[in-house]
Amino acid sequence: xxxxxxxxxxxxxxxxxxxxxxxxxxxxxxxxxxxxxxxxxxxxxxxxxxxxxxxxxxxxxxxxxxxxxxxxxxxxxxxxxxxxxxxxxxxxxxxxxxxxxxxxxxxxxxxxxxxxxxxxxxxxxxxxxxxxxxxxxxxxxxxxxxxxxxxxxxxxxxxxxxxxxxxxxxxxxxxxxxxxxxxxxx
Numbered sequence: 094x095x096x097x098x099x100x101x102x103x104x105x106x107x108x109x110x111x112x113x114x115x116x117x118x119x120x121x122x123x124x125x126x127x128x129x130x131x132x133x134x135x136x137x138x139x140x141x142x143x144x145x146x147x148x149x150x151x152x153x154x155x156x157x158x159x160x161x162x163x164x165x166x167x168x169x170x171x172x173x174x175x176x177x178x179x180x181x182x183x184x185x186x187x188x189x190x191x192x193x194x195x196x197x198x199x200x201x202x203x204x205x206x207x208x209x210x211x212x213x214x215x216x217x218x219x220x221x222x223x224x225x226x227x228x229x230x231x232x233x234x235x236x237x238x239x240x241x242x243x244x245x246x247x248x249x250x251x252x253x254x255x256x257x258x259x260x261x262x263x264x265x266x267x268x269x270x271x272x273x274x275x276x277x278x279x
Contacts, residue, residue: 111168114171139221201272206274208273232250
């Protein structure tokens, strides 16, 4: 027996958090996990167009962590959901940092800001980085408005944007593309 994808319960502009609490679809918590979901989709596209297998595997690992973060954000923090949702751990952040360090060694030092572009893969990574920063801003707003959010989630998303930036530079090298320096008009 299959289930219907549409429930019609959101037709009036509300949705339910995990735990059953109904909130408007414009609620900051919905915005936060929706942006994490959008980021996950962009990273899926990046994974599809990147040919370097270690990078593809790392992006798959990141997608798994983003699914965890989205699940945490979708839970009503005031109710026990009864669901077993995995944790984001400090080791997940350490993995991002070690990958950033590894890629940094293979890229030339930055001498100026760089413009997104130079190759479609690089451009898509920059788009993912920008969506990641927006997701981070949503999570920080949750925290600032005193809506419960684990601080490690914000830390992970912050480090992920750094990772995506470094991955864009690393892909520029691997693809033998041109890194486009920003030359401000003076």
